[in-house]
Amino acid sequence: MPPPPILEIRNLSCRFGNRTILRDVSLTVSEGETVVLLGRSGSGKTTLLKTVNGLVQPCEGAIHFEGKPTTAWDPIRLRRRMGYVIQDAGLFPHWTVEANVGLVPRLENWAPDKIAQRVEFLLDAVGLASAEFRHRYPRQLSGGQKQRVGIARALAADPPLLLFDEPFGALDPITRFELQRHFLELRNTVRKTALFVTHDVREALMLCSRIALLKDGGLDLLLPPQEFLAARTPEATAFLACLQDRGISSESEAIR
Amino acid sequence: MNSQLTSEILSLSWEHLQMVLITIAIAIAVALPGGILLARRARARRVALSIASIAQTIPSLALFGFLVPLPFIGGIGPHTAIIALCLYALLPILRNTLLGITGVDPGVRESAVAMGMTERQVLWQVELPLAVPSIVAGLRIATVATIGTATIAAAIGGGGLGVFIFRGISMVDTPTVLAGALPAALMAVVADEVLEWIERKLSPA
Numbered sequence: 001m002p003p004p005p006i007l008e009i010r011n012l013s014c015r016f017g018n019r020t021i022l023r024d025v026s027l028t029v030s031e032g033e034t035v036v037l038l039g040r041s042g043s044g045k046t047t048l049l050k051t052v053n054g055l056v057q058p059c060e061g062a063i064h065f066e067g068k069p070t071t072a073w074d075p076i077r078l079r080r081r082m083g084y085v086i087q088d089a090g091l092f093p094h095w096t097v098e099a100n101v102g103l104v105p106r107l108e109n110w111a112p113d114k115i116a117q118r119v120e121f122l123l124d125a126v127g128l129a130s131a132e133f134r135h136r137y138p139r140q141l142s143g144g145q146k147q148r149v150g151i152a153r154a155l156a157a158d159p160p161l162l163l164f165d166e167p168f169g170a171l172d173p174i175t176r177f178e179l180q181r182h183f184l185e186l187r188n189t190v191r192k193t194a195l196f197v198t199h200d201v202r203e204a205l206m207l208c209s210r211i212a213l214l215k216d217g218g219l220d221l222l223l224p225p226q227e228f229l230a231a232r233t234p235e236a237t238a239f240l241a242c243l244q245d246r247g248i249s250s251e252s253e254a255i256r
Numbered sequence: 257m258n259s260q261l262t263s264e265i266l267s268l269s270w271e272h273l274q275m276v277l278i279t280i281a282i283a284i285a286v287a288l289p290g291g292i293l294l295a296r297r298a299r300a301r302r303v304a305l306s307i308a309s310i311a312q313t314i315p316s317l318a319l320f321g322f323l324v325p326l327p328f329i330g331g332i333g334p335h336t337a338i339i340a341l342c343l344y345a346l347l348p349i350l351r352n353t354l355l356g357i358t359g360v361d362p363g364v365r366e367s368a369v370a371m372g373m374t375e376r377q378v379l380w381q382v383e384l385p386l387a388v389p390s391i392v393a394g395l396r397i398a399t400v401a402t403i404g405t406a407t408i409a410a411a412i413g414g415g416g417l418g419v420f421i422f423r424g425i426s427m428v429d430t431p432t433v434l435a436g437a438l439p440a441a442l443m444a445v446v447a448d449e450v451l452e453w454i455e456r457k458l459s460p461a
Contacts, residue, residue: 053370080372090367094385103371153371163370 005064006031006161006193007052012061014047014217021047022217024061029161034187034194036204038239039214045197048214049163052195053082066160080104083154083162083192087169089146091138097123097149098134104157122152125189127182144175151183155190164196168203180206201239205229213239261435265420269439271334272416275409276402276443279338283345283398288391291353292379301354308347316405319343320412337406337414344405345398352394356387389459396451403444407436 007029014022022044037045050056054075063070102115123130126148168176211228213221215235294301368378410418420436
């Protein structure tokens with residue numbers, strides 16, 4: 001029996017003014033899955049992610065989280081049950097790493113010693129030595145370290161769903177690869193459900209259980225990675241072309 | 257230096273300082289909450305800022321003159337001067353409060369909301385702490401400017417170090433002008449240094 005869906009998006013449409021951002025998107029995310037939203041800039045993937053935690057209101061259609069429509073949730077409660085990681089991590093610059101990671105537990109009134117334990121556990125889990133990093137400020141961290149702290153912060157109150165908006169987009173390729181590998185390890189240990197936005201097809205194939213390919217606000221394909229590799233829609237073909245290294249080298253030779 | 261002059265300098269400096277402190281206290285009490293309320297309202301913000309900017313452009317001697325004949329708020333004496341000084345002190349504090357709050361990195365604000373902070377928590381735990389250096393910078397500009405402008409209060413019987421300056425001008429006596437101008441300049445320099453130190457102390461690490 002398949003695990004129950006944790007998130008169900010039904011016929012979602014979204015417009016800003018007379019621009020259609022999302023058209024009739026339906027998508028189900030089961031427990032433990034990582035669904036990657038892949039698409040070009042302006043394909044609506046970030047907007048789709050933001051409708052899930054209520055940063056953007058859907059115009060039509062519905063989103064059900066844990067069996068209940070998001071419009072029926074108190075938005076504050078809803079957001080505290082979803083971790084959120086964005087490109088430049090969005091860490092609070094006036095707080096230490098410890099205070100950043102402990103934010104949601106603190107909002108939820110956990111006991112201070114329980115928060116401290118949780119922070120220590122999470123920093124270790126994302127590969128940062130707690131003793132060395134907990135008292136640092138965000139400006140004393142490298143890009144990759146900030147992103148690790150951002151992930152630890154999202155995991156802090158053990159939310160059932162994690163939302164990632166191009167979290168590794170601004171990192172150098174080596175650090176990015178390191179974090180992607182770490183993400184996979186982490187997923188195997190904590191078994192989290194995640195919705196992950198990226199425009200990088202390699203990253204999508206590496207991290208996903210399924211890929212949701214978005215084109216002009218609509219869902220083009222929703223497939224597991226092996227089947228995605230064989231997909232033949234124009235948009236899928238365009239993304240898969242980015243994978244063909246030989247193609248790139250022969251093209252660059254042609255340019256030379 | 258004779259002791260009578262010294263004691264007059266001290267008492268007028270004290271009057272001057274009192275006038276400045278009351279002005280700044282009132283300006284903070286109005287501009288800080290005002291800035292917080294306006295930070296969320298783009299249109300009201302533009303209107304308020306243009307009104308405050310226009311007030312700023314009225315020549316100070318003229319503004320003091322306008323206020324004197326007005327009932328209740330006008331008349332001769334320090335309270336009229338304080339009202340005029342407040343009008344000048346408002347803008348820098350209001351503008352810097354707004355800049356501080358609206359200048360918070362959108363990613364930081366978005367994270368705060370997405371983490372499940374309430375609007376009030378976002379304001380008090382994220383936006384205001386990050387706006388503090390900008391607010392103190394505005395306070396510094398307002399204070400230094402008020403110390404200078406307050407010398408004009410003497411023209412409408414408000415007292416303060418301007419008394420020496422106006423007396424010196426009418427007697428064509430430079431030392432008397434300096435007896436007012438130098439302590440006022442010193443006061444401005446000290447206030448500037450102290451507030452700069454506070455600004456540094458309060459900057460998020």
